[in-house]
Amino acid sequence: xxxxxxxxxxxxxxxxxxxxxxxxxxxxxxxxxxxxxxxxxxxxxxxxxxxxxxxxxxxxxxxxxxxxxxxxxxxxxxxxxxxxxxxxxxxxxxxxxxxxxxxxxxxxxxxxxxxxxxxxxxxxxxxxxxxxxxxxxxxxxxxxxxxxxxxxxxxxxxxxxxxxxxxxxxxxxxxxxxxxxxxxxxxxxxxxxxxxxxxxxxxxxxxxxxxxxxxxxxxxxxxxxxxxxxxxxxxxxxxxxxxxxxxxxxxxxxxxxxxxxxxxxxxxxxxxxxxxxxxxxxxxxxxxxxxxxxxxxxxxxxxxxxxxxxxxxxxxxxxxxxxxxxxxxxxxxxxxxxxxxxxxxxxxxxxxxxxxxxxxxxxxxxxxxxxxxxxxxxxxxxxxxxxxxxxxxxxxxxxxxxxxxxxxxxxxxxxxxxxxxxxxxxxxxxxxxxxxxxxxxxxxxxxxxxxxxxxxxxxxxxxxxxxxxxxxxxxx
Numbered sequence: 001x002x003x004x005x006x007x008x009x010x011x012x013x014x015x016x017x018x019x020x021x022x023x024x025x026x027x028x029x030x031x032x033x034x035x036x037x038x039x040x041x042x043x044x045x046x047x048x049x050x051x052x053x054x055x056x057x058x059x060x061x062x063x064x065x066x067x068x069x070x071x072x073x074x075x076x077x078x079x080x081x082x083x084x085x086x087x088x089x090x091x092x093x094x095x096x097x098x099x100x101x102x103x104x105x106x107x108x109x110x111x112x113x114x115x116x117x118x119x120x121x122x123x124x125x126x127x128x129x130x131x132x133x134x135x136x137x138x139x140x141x142x143x144x145x146x147x148x149x150x151x152x153x154x155x156x157x158x159x160x161x162x163x164x165x166x167x168x169x170x171x172x173x174x175x176x177x178x179x180x181x182x183x184x185x186x187x188x189x190x191x192x193x194x195x196x197x198x199x200x201x202x203x204x205x206x207x208x209x210x211x212x213x214x215x216x217x218x219x220x221x222x223x224x225x226x227x228x229x230x231x232x233x234x235x236x237x238x239x240x241x242x243x244x245x246x247x248x249x250x251x252x253x254x255x256x257x258x259x260x261x262x263x264x265x266x267x268x269x270x271x272x273x274x275x276x277x278x279x280x281x282x283x284x285x286x287x288x289x290x291x292x293x294x295x296x297x298x299x300x301x302x303x304x305x306x307x308x309x310x311x312x313x314x315x316x317x318x319x320x321x322x323x324x325x326x327x328x329x330x331x332x333x334x335x336x337x338x339x340x341x342x343x344x345x346x347x348x349x350x351x352x353x354x355x356x357x358x359x360x361x362x363x364x365x366x367x368x369x370x371x372x373x374x375x376x377x378x379x380x381x382x383x384x385x386x387x388x389x390x391x392x393x394x395x396x397x398x399x400x401x402x403x404x405x406x407x408x409x410x411x412x413x414x415x416x417x418x419x420x421x422x423x424x425x426x427x428x429x430x431x432x433x434x435x436x437x438x439x440x441x442x443x444x445x446x447x448x449x450x451x452x453x454x455x456x457x458x459x460x461x462x463x464x465x466x467x468x469x470x471x472x473x474x475x476x
Contacts, residue, residue, distance in 0.1 A: 022049030068103030336373025
């Protein structure tokens with residue numbers, strides 16, 4: 001029997017506000033445990049939440065950028081559940097009137113065709129704290145620093161049919177969130193994470209199968225592996241005549257399998273009711289329009305412009321526009337060297353190589369944004385050759401050197417004085433009589449060897465065209 005995977009995603013993204021959603025505590029990542037906590041986010045009796053207006057702004061920005069309808073009268077609700085990492089024992093979220101609804105993001109399916117993934121809703125809520133399990137002391141500690149950090153939960157429709165579509169959607173969504181400045185989307189810090197709701201059904205069947213939810217997946221690699229594993233697990237159960245249980249599962253990426261955590265809850269299990277301490281939110285047409293006008297050029301529009309304006313390949317533009325760090329570097333480099341193709345080639349080539357070799361994430365690149373443009377200009381001006389430029393770029397990437405100063409201080413510039421080049425070439429010819437004889441006898445490939453010896457003797461510091469020209473003059 002041929003099976004079909006059906007998936008929907010719940011993506012949680014921490015917003016890039018300086019303070020939490022209902023209090024003035026810092027949202028900065030990495031502080032000492034329980035140092036970014038106050039009476040409000042720790043749930044002390046008698047305290048009242050006060051909504052951070054930037055959270056509403058960021059939610060509306062996200063909704064507009066993902067083609068959603070903005071719910072102009074929306075409100076918060078209480079989600080009651082046993083939260084060991086939320087001291088109030090409930091979460092302030094949105095159920096009945098979420099701030100954004102009925103949007104979509106266009107992705108590529110596994111065959112490369114465009115496909116719209118529906119967004120059911122986007123709602124605002126507060127994040128929970130973090131549990132730290134201490135195996136040595138046989139206890140669990142709680143860090144409340146993350147408690148109350150503002151979140152958007154972006155809930156898709158069950159429109160995914162492959163892991164490729166999921167990753168395409170997440171890549172596009174991450175780019176949008178970064179472009180509009182609402183989140184840094186650092187998955188390694190938990191500021192972007194996804195829950196995957198997955199079921200399988202016989203190909204052609206309209207009814208959905210029983211779904212499971214895999215919680216808090218925080219890397220693209222883990223998401224792809226978890227989808228493959230869970231689909232195979234469910235198919236095996238059904239083919240053996242067993243039933244799939246509706247449950248929440250935890251993915252262990254190190255061991256490569258998932259395990260059941262608890263039965264999957266429905267909305268009624270959370271005993272939602274309207275949040276009594278926060279008034280409804282009223283959003284005007286003017287407010288929405290002002291935010292719409294303030295949005296920057298989004299990834300798909302930027303990609304189309306790069307292709308039409310600069311003549312760049314679709315694949316290259318897709319990579320460059322996938323991350324704001326690449327976009328900033330590319331656009332600054334083009335400003336300096338006025339050569340989009342050279343800028344794209346260096347980013348797609350040497351930069352990607354250095355990122356892979358060093359395990360550096362794009363957002364952690366620390367070299368001066370002007371350096372790549374300066375380097376390209378030095379090549380165009382004939383001051384260095386490409387081989388030297390690659391060496392210099394490695395120093396730019398790892399040590400943030402200034403390319404012009406580094407070339408000068410290390411005497412790496414090209415020798416352009418022909419009177420200094422010619423004697424060295426004459427000596428190379430004298431030292432390679434056999435190859436010279438073969439060339440004069442008609443073996444034109446011998447020139448390549450002689451040329452290589454000449455460039456070696458000149459330590460790669462002479463323009464190749466000039467070296468070749470002098471060789472041909474001497475050899476006739």
